[in-house]
Amino acid sequence: MIKAVTEIIKEIIEDNGEKLTVEITKEIQLRDLGLSSFDLATLTVKIEDEFDVDIFEDGLVSTIGEIIEVLEANV
Amino acid sequence: MIFFWIDSKRKLEVTYESFFQKIIEEGVNNRYIKNSNPYIVFLNLIRNCISGKKSIILDADFSDEELLALQISKNTYSEGEFIQNNLSEKFKSFEDILFFIKENNEKLEIDIYTSGTTGRPKKITQLFKNLTRAVKVRDALKDSVWGFAYNPTHFAGLQVFFQALFNKNTIVYIFNKGFDEVYLDFVGYNITNMSCTPTFMKMLLPSIKEDLIDVKSLTFGGEKFDSKIEKELKKKFSGATVKNIYASTEAGSLLKAEGEFFLIPNRYTEVVKIENNELLIHKELLGTSESFNLKGDWYKTGDIVEFKDEKMFKFKNRKSEMINVGGYKVNPSEVEAIIKEIKGVEDVIVFGRDNSVMGKIVVAHIVKNKKEDKKEVKERVKKITSSKLQDYKLPRLIKFVDSFDLTRTGKIKKQ
Numbered sequence: 181m182i183k184a185v186t187e188i189i190k191e192i193i194e195d196n197g198e199k200l201t202v203e204i205t206k207e208i209q210l211r212d213l214g215l216s217s218f219d220l221a222t223l224t225v226k227i228e229d230e231f232d233v234d235i236f237e238d239g240l241v242s243t244i245g246e247i248i249e250v251l252e253a254n255v
Numbered sequence: 256m257i258f259f260w261i262d263s264k265r266k267l268e269v270t271y272e273s274f275f276q277k278i279i280e281e282g283v284n285n286r287y288i289k290n291s292n293p294y295i296v297f298l299n300l301i302r303n304c305i306s307g308k309k310s311i312i313l314d315a316d317f318s319d320e321e322l323l324a325l326q327i328s329k330n331t332y333s334e335g336e337f338i339q340n341n342l343s344e345k346f347k348s349f350e351d352i353l354f355f356i357k358e359n360n361e362k363l364e365i366d367i368y369t370s371g372t373t374g375r376p377k378k379i380t381q382l383f384k385n386l387t388r389a390v391k392v393r394d395a396l397k398d399s400v401w402g403f404a405y406n407p408t409h410f411a412g413l414q415v416f417f418q419a420l421f422n423k424n425t426i427v428y429i430f431n432k433g434f435d436e437v438y439l440d441f442v443g444y445n446i447t448n449m450s451c452t453p454t455f456m457k458m459l460l461p462s463i464k465e466d467l468i469d470v471k472s473l474t475f476g477g478e479k480f481d482s483k484i485e486k487e488l489k490k491k492f493s494g495a496t497v498k499n500i501y502a503s504t505e506a507g508s509l510l511k512a513e514g515e516f517f518l519i520p521n522r523y524t525e526v527v528k529i530e531n532n533e534l535l536i537h538k539e540l541l542g543t544s545e546s547f548n549l550k551g552d553w554y555k556t557g558d559i560v561e562f563k564d565e566k567m568f569k570f571k572n573r574k575s576e577m578i579n580v581g582g583y584k585v586n587p588s589e590v591e592a593i594i595k596e597i598k599g600v601e602d603v604i605v606f607g608r609d610n611s612v613m614g615k616i617v618v619a620h621i622v623k624n625k626k627e628d629k630k631e632v633k634e635r636v637k638k639i640t641s642s643k644l645q646d647y648k649l650p651r652l653i654k655f656v657d658s659f660d661l662t663r664t665g666k667i668k669k670q
Contacts, residue, residue, distance in 0.1 A: 221610045221651060225610060237611055239483045
C-alpha cells in the first residue's frame with residue numbers, strides 16, 4: 181500500500197518539475213513534503229481513482245501513516 | 256505606535272504613521288495596479304484614491320495573454336500614470352484620509368476583474384460605498400489584529416483590508432506561505448481575527464500545535480462551509496465565534512450565518528430576494544459591468560438555494576458551469592480555449608471534479624491526434640497552460656480519452 185501511495189506522491193512532485201528527495205515512511209507529514217493545497221487535492225483524486233477511497237472524506241489526514249490507515253480500513 | 260502591515264515573508268513591518276507618510280509622498284503614481292507585494296497594492300490604491308483617481312486592480316499573476324484578453328497592454332499601463340503632489344496640505348493625519356474616503360465613497364471607484372462566464376475575466380467597476388458596505392467601526396474592534404488570508408486583488412481581500420483600515424487595526428499577511436509559518440504568525444503577532452476560505456482553514460489546521468485562544472472571530476467565505484472541520488475548529492480556536500458569509504464577486508459580502516443556514520436580514524429585504532430558488536441581487540448593490548445578466552433591476556447570481564422553513568435557506572449548488580476551486584472561480588471555457596490551440600490536441604473538455612480538499616479540482620479530458628505521443632502532448636499542455644493561466648485555473652488531472660463520455664458537470668453524458 182505504501183508503495184502505491186509513494187508512487188502517486190512521486191508523480192505529483194515530478195509533475196511540478198521537482199524531485200522527491202525524502203524516503204516516504206508512515207511518520208512523514210504531508211506538509212513536510214512541500215505539497216500545496218492543489219497537490220493535496222490531486223493526491224486525493226489520484227488515490228480515489230486507484231483505491232476508490234476518498235482519504236479526506238472524514239476530516240483531516242496529516243501523515244502518510246494516516247492515509248494508509250484510511251485505505252486499509254476501506255479497501 | 257500601531258502597526259498597519261506586517262509581512263514576515265517579505266520582512267515588512269509598517270506603522271500607520273509611516274504608511275501615512277508614504278501615501279502623501281509626492282511622485283509618480285499609476286492607476287493600473289499590478290504588483291506581487293500586497294502592501295504596494297494597497298499603498299497605491301489609497302494613493303490613487305486620495306488623488307480622486309480610479310484604480311484598476313490586476314492580479315499579480317495575470318499573464319500577458321490574460322491581460323491582452325482584457326485589452327490591457329504595456330501602453331495602457333503608461334496611460335495610467337499621473338503625478339501626485341501637494342497632498343501634505345490637504346491631509347494632516349491618517350484620520351483625514353479615512354474621512355476623505357468616507358466622504359467621497361459615492362464618487363471613488365475601483366475596477367476589479369473576476370472570472371467571467373464568457374471565457375475571459377470580466378471587469379467590474381465598484382464604488383467604494385459598496386466595497387466598504389460591510390465594514391463595521393466600533394470601539395470594541397480597535398485592538399483587532401487581522402490575519403490576511405485572501406488574494407489582495409479580489410473582493411474578499413479588499414473587504415478585509417477596509418475593515419482593518421477603518422478601525423486602524425494591524426494586518427498580518429499570511430496568504431501564500433507555508434502553513435507552519437502561518438501558525439507562527441498567529442502566535443507571534445497575536446492574531447485575533449481572520450477571514451478565509453474553508454480550504455485555507457483545512458490546510459492550516461494540521462499545522463496548529465496548540466489552541467489559539469486569542470482568536471476571537473473566524474469568518475468563512477468563497478465556498479460552501481465544510482462541517483467536517485467543525486470539531487477540529489472548536490479544539491484549535493476555542494475562543495472564536497465562527498461565521499459563514501455568502502458573498503458574490505459582483506456585490507461583495509451579503510449574508511451571514513452561524514451554521515449553514517442563511518436568512519435575508521431586514522435591511523436587505525428590498526435588495527436581495529429569492530425567485531425560483533435562485534438568489535437575486537438588486538442592481539443597486541452591484542458594481543457596473545457590461546457582462547451582467549440583468550433581469551429588469553435584478554441580477555441573477557446563479558446560486559441555487561434550498562429552504563428549511565419559510566425564512567431560512569442553505570446554498571445548494573450553482574446553475575452556472577463555473578468551477579469553484581477552493582473559493583476561486585474557474586471558467587472551463589477559458590481553459591478549454593487555450594488547450595484547444597495546442598499542437599496535438601484535437602478536442603478537450605474541462606470540468607470540475609468533486610474533491611474533499613478544495614471542493615472541486617479542474618480536470619481536462621483530451622482527445623489527441625493519433626500520431627502524437629501521449630507524454631509529449633501532456634508536457635506541452637502543462638507547459639502552455641501554466642504560462643498562460645493563473646495557477647488556480649490549471650488542470651490538475653489530464654486524461655486522454657477516445658471520446659467524451661462526461662459532461663462539464665462531471666456527469667455521464669447521455670448518448
